[in-house]
Amino acid sequence: MKIQLHILTPVFLLVSSLFLLFSTDHPFVICGSILLAVTVLAGGKKWKQLKQGLWFALPMTFFMLLFNLVFVSSGVTELAVVFGKRITLESILYAFLMGVKLLAATYLFFMAGSLTNGDKAVSYCGSKLPKSTLTFLLIFRLIPHFRESFFHLKDVYATRGVEFENVPLREKIKSYRAVLAVLLEQSLESSFEIGEAAYTRGFLSTKRSVYERSRPTWRDGLVLTADALLLAVYILLLVNGSASFNLYFGEGLERLSNPAWILFLLLCATLAGCILIANRKQRETTEVTWDT
Amino acid sequence: MKRVIITAAAVALVGSLMLLAVSEWQNAFTLVSLVVLAGVLALSFLYFEASIIGTKQIALIATLSAFTAVSRIVFAPIPNVQPVTFLTALCGLALGPFPGFLVGCTSAFVSNIFLGQGPWTPWQMFSWGLIGLFCGLWGKNGKKPSPVAFGLACVGFSFLFGWIMNLWQAVAYLRPFTWLGFLLTYVTSLLFDLMHAAGSFLLAILFYEKFYKILHRYKRRMDVTYIDTSLPKEGL
Amino acid sequence: MGYITVESLTYCYPEQDKPVLDDISFSLNRGEVLLLLGRSGSGKSTLGKAITGAVPYFYGGTVSGKVSIGGMPIDKMEHNRRSQTVGMVFQYPEKQLILNKVHREVAFGLENTGVPEKTIRRRVFEAMQFTGITPLADRDIDSLSGGQKQKVAITSALAFFPECIVLDEPISQLDPLAAEEVLNLTRKINEELNITVILIEQRTGKCFELADKVAFIEDGRLRFFGGTHNFLDSPEKQYEPFLPEPVRLFRRLGIEHPPTGMKKSRALLSSIQPGDAPVPAHPAFRETEKTQPVISLDKVSCGYGGLTVLNRFTASIQKGDCISLLGANGAGKTTLLKTLVGLKQYQGSILLKGMELKKWKQKEIAWTIGYVSQNPDDYLTQDTVRDELLFTARHLGVEEPEQAADNILQLLELSEYAGRNPKDLSGGQKQRVAIGSALIASPEVLILDEPTRGIDVPLKQTLAELLRQLNQSGITILLVTHDTEFACMVSNRFWILYQGELLADGTKEEVFSDSLYYTTTIHKLCQNQAPGLFTLEDALRYYSGEEAVR
Known part of the structure; x- marks a missing residue:
């Protein structure tokens, strides 16, 4: 998926949706967030990330479920009494709800990531935050290189008789000492060279200009408008008190049927749709293609 | 500067709005802590931009962050070795508080690109950054603690790291919030924290001397940047 | 007064007592190619860095003497201006490229030096056209071969439209084919754009054909500076290992003013009568025992x-x-x-x-x-x-x-x-x-x-x-x-x-005699006259009839 959005749009999306998600426990808000994130991720065919998110959220959900079953007796709807301990529907529902909340938060991060174009981010930040940008650029450049060196050095030390497998933890860590020491030394040595390369090419010599300045387009307008609408409706619900929710006290239950929530969910879906439309590949490309 | 003030004011405004609007203290805490966290991270990078740190130091910080991130990635399959804590602490000790903070921060962010980015990322950035910062303060004036002292400090840092992560986890997701539940979150993570601490201790005991020596040497090469246009006679 | 002048330059890295550069003076005209030779650790890289200003402004240290480019002492030049005037290409391709995409990499230096936005695009495009890497523009740098990466590095230096480029062992990490392409590109940059080139190299075979001047550095001291042919004619023994194989052959045969380039060398060689020794019977290598292989x-x-x-x-x-x-x-x-x-x-x-x-x-x-x-x-x-x-x-x-x-x-x-x-x-x-x-x-x-x-x-x-x-x-x-x-x-x-x-x-007869590419320079040079010659020793024995003195 070629990313068409301006770099600040996903940042704004992430901030606003995290605000939504973390300001309440309301099931509709959580559902809306997950609807938004999953639609965008699925639209981008990010199946791997969808799966990965589940793996992150499951253990915590399991823990909360167990905890609520064993220790929490609050709630009205009693399901059973085991060894004199009440097991309530509310506590189980809450564990699930919070699990989904964690999942939604994870997915929202993934979504923002999938909408960020690294190149555009570099262009944008390069002029605003040159030092931080160079730091990250160098890190991204060096990681694959170091990783390769690491495995190469591991090979070399295996031929020098160092054993990495089937040894106790202490020995194992010890085995990596030589490998990591050499890698560190070589890395630091190369830090001078790469620093010199940046220096010779005039880094920090003056205010930077921007090579491919990305400008906001109708795509960003579309997404931001949908997002702003969603936010506005939500803030109204918040001020009106409809967004407060606590199952244990039965709080918010009577307003669950508030038709504004339907509007809210619709707006979530609309936002997801807008993002997908905005991010669709352009037919006539205005970008200059270098390929001949 | 004007921009920073405007941003700070906007952040404060949004923060107080959230506090007003949100009824449950748990959600309020979650939101406000997120805002504060984002503010701290943003300010530290703004400070980085305004500092006198030059290309050479940037290259060093980037190299160490990449090294730390790679160690984290390659050791990910070995469950009890978590080298970031040890390496960040060491970088802080050898290079100073701010570089230490940056190494912790950036390596957390970058390694998560490979291991999975999520709501925990800012917290990890903050926690590891903090470890680098503390060690930097500890190692000021070129103090070099003994390996055991450093190992014990790494044990402490491992727990500190786990606890910061737990705090937010518990407040954001535990319903209802009870002190018992809070405590239990810590107890369940105790096993992980213990493994983390043990791994860090071993790393510290086994790697500290050698790595400190290497870092210290480069730190010296980094610091000496005088330019003398006339060569002293005895130098010839 | 030359374009680049170095006057009694002495330099010490921080915390070291021994100068890496010791009282170096020379002057180079605009548009010339200087081939800088010397053993590893002789200080030739440092001299290159002294011309870009990285020594001493990046590395620190103690410096005396003067380096000026186009009449302007580099200590009076601002960093910005220096970067635009002198470009540098380093030895390791992966340690000098910073961005992820080729065209962005080329633009990086221009952004740093604040070149106006409209101009950057044009310069990036033109530099890539010139070096012929336009088809790679959108490629990920990680997916490129070493030779391609070096070309990107050269393009990035070229995008400044600089007056001078320093190449620090640009081909030492490349295979011969890629090395040749990089050298050809260097020649093109020099000839067509009149960019002064300082080429620091170990693998010298083809480099001499490019060079107008040669400098030889030993232990931080400039031992030789002068025209390429003067260097080739110089009787100094210690230069010999750095000379191209054909030149070494001619020198050993006592021929004065040896040419550079294969064509001229071959022409000269055909006028030489072989000595008495017949085409050398190759010292029979130990017959490998046809027992069980290792x-x-x-x-x-x-x-x-x-x-x-x-x-x-x-x-x-x-x-x-x-x-x-x-x-x-x-x-x-x-x-x-x-x-x-x-x-x-x-x-x-x-x-x-x-x-x-x-x-x-x-x-x-x-x-x-x-x-x-x-x-x-x-x-x-x-x-x-x-x-x-x-x-x-x-x-x-x-x-x-x-x-x-x-x-x-x-x-x-x-x-x-x-x-x-x-x-x-x-x-x-x-x-x-x-x-x-x-x-x-x-x-x-x-x-x-x-x-x-x-x-x-x-x-x-x-x-x-x-x-x-x-x-x-x-x-x-x-x-x-x-x-x-x-x-x-x-x-x-x-x-x-x-x-x-x-x-x-x-054996080498089997593999190298009938090969276009995988063969030695001496074989390429002599194969028409005497097909069994592969090394300098072989050729010497054949043409002079003497045992080679190493």
Whole structure:
């Protein structure tokens, strides 16, 4: 998926949706967030990330479920009494709800990531935050290189008789000492060279200009408008008190049927749709293609 | 500067709005802590931009962050070795508080690109950054603690790291919030924290001397940047 | 007054007492190509950096003297202006490229120096057009070959529209084909754009054809500065290893004013009558015993990430062989070596002394096959040379490690350095330590991955002697190299690897006589007159009838 959005749009999306998600426990808000994130991720065919998110959220959900079953007796709807301990529907529902909340938060991060174009981010930040940008650029450049060196050095030390497998933890860590020491030394040595390369090419010599300045387009307008609408409706619900929710006290239950929530969910879906439309590949490309 | 003030004011405004609007203290805490966290991270990078740190130091910080991130990635399959804590602490000790903070921060962010980015990322950035910062303060004036002292400090840092992560986890997701539940979150993570601490201790005991020596040497090469246009006679 | 003038430049790196550059003065005209020669560690790179201003403004240190470009002393030049005037291309392609996409990389320097936005795009495009990398514009830098990366680095320097470019051993990490392309590009930049070029190089064969001036540095002092032909004519013995092979031949034959370039050399050679000696009968290499081979590979395939690196590779290595493995980068040479020492998974069968390699333990393999990686720095973790050898000996479980270490130190003439920190040794000595570490368990086979990469010419000759000596003492050797001259000096058997398959296997007559590409310069030069000549010694014997004096 070629990313068409301006770099600040996903940042704004992430901030606003995290605000939504973390300001309440309301099931509709959580559902809306997950609807938004999953639609965008699925639209981008990010199946791997969808799966990965589940793996992150499951253990915590399991823990909360167990905890609520064993220790929490609050709630009205009693399901059973085991060894004199009440097991309530509310506590189980809450564990699930919070699990989904964690999942939604994870997915929202993934979504923002999938909408960020690294190149555009570099262009944008390069002029605003040159030092931080160079730091990250160098890190991204060096990681694959170091990783390769690491495995190469591991090979070399295996031929020098160092054993990495089937040894106790202490020995194992010890085995990596030589490998990591050499890698560190070589890395630091190369830090001078790469620093010199940046220096010779005039880094920090003056205010930077921007090579491919990305400008906001109708795509960003579309997404931001949908997002702003969603936010506005939500803030109204918040001020009106409809967004407060606590199952244990039965709080918010009577307003669950508030038709504004339907509007809210619709707006979530609309936002997801807008993002997908905005991010669709352009037919006539205005970008200059270098390929001949 | 004007921009920073405007941003700070906007952040404060949004923060107080959230506090007003949100009824449950748990959600309020979650939101406000997120805002504060984002503010701290943003300010530290703004400070980085305004500092006198030059290309050479940037290259060093980037190299160490990449090294730390790679160690984290390659050791990910070995469950009890978590080298970031040890390496960040060491970088802080050898290079100073701010570089230490940056190494912790950036390596957390970058390694998560490979291991999975999520709501925990800012917290990890903050926690590891903090470890680098503390060690930097500890190692000021070129103090070099003994390996055991450093190992014990790494044990402490491992727990500190786990606890910061737990705090937010518990407040954001535990319903209802009870002190018992809070405590239990810590107890369940105790096993992980213990493994983390043990791994860090071993790393510290086994790697500290050698790595400190290497870092210290480069730190010296980094610091000496005088330019003398006339060569002293005895130098010839 | 030249374009670049250096006046009594002396420079010391921080915290070092010995000057790296010692009282250097020269002056270079605009649009000239200066070839800067010298052994590794002689200070030639530092001189290059002094012209870009990285020395002393990036590295710090103590400096005296004056460097000026176009009449402007560089200490008066702002960083911004300096970057735009002098570009630099470094030795390691992967340590100088910063961004992820080619066209962005080219733009990086322009952004840094605040070139207006509209101009950047045009300059990026034009620079890429000029160097012919436009088709790579949108490629990820990680996906490029070493040669392509160097071209991107050159393009990035060119995008400044600079007046001068310093190239610091730009081809030392490349295979010969890529190296030639980079040199051709350098020539084009100089000829068409009138950019002054300072070329620092070890592999000098083709470089002399480009150069207008030559400088030779030894221990930080400028020993020679002058026109290329003056350098070629100079009777100084220590310059000899740096000269191209044909020139060395002519000088030895006592011919004055030797030409550069193959065509002229060939023309000159055809006018020379061979001496009395007949076409040399090659010293018969030791007949390898046709007994059971030490290693035999049968249909070995190997790959990773869905990529086939070795493709049904079949060959066998006999005791006493000294095999040179040639082939382009990416042909699978390193993979083959690593497979042989048990570091890679494979299909097919590899028999080491009659037993399947998979059944051997890693340590047992290391007892039989010593492996030396490309970079000797990989081996330096201990505080002394002796400890370094003991490290391997103890991990491999060698009996009486102390004794073994002393033997190796003696064999490799490292005894006097036994107590030194290996990091303080010279490149050649470090390499010996690495070889020593591989030999500590007295293996039967020694495998070396590109031992000639990045080392200077005199070192290459000592290395060749060492390997020959080891081979004669009964150690079977397999080495990877791009250097056909070196291969001819040490090996008795030659392999050419192409896309994971063995294309050729035989003696140098079998492999090199009928080859367009994989052959030596001397063979290319002499093949019309006397087809059996491969090395300088061969040619000398043929044309002068004397034994070659090395």
